[in-house]
Amino acid sequence: MDIRLQHDAPADxxxxxxxxxxxxFSVILRMYAPKSAVLNGTWTPPAITMTS
Known part of the structure; x- marks a missing residue:
């Protein structure tokens, strides 16, 4: 799934x-009822990549 973080609505x-x-700006990920991998640091969220 792609999520676009941008000021203007996508033209397409x-x-x-x-x-x-x-x-x-900063991005904060809220984890509700996280599994143990989140709590012990073995899971990391996908990287955010900048596109043009």
């Missing part, structure tokens, strides 16, 4: 868009 109308400020 695709879904998976999360509005973001036009300047720098």
């Amino acid at each position: 109308g695709r879904t998976g868009w999360l509005p973001a400020p036009s300047g720098p």
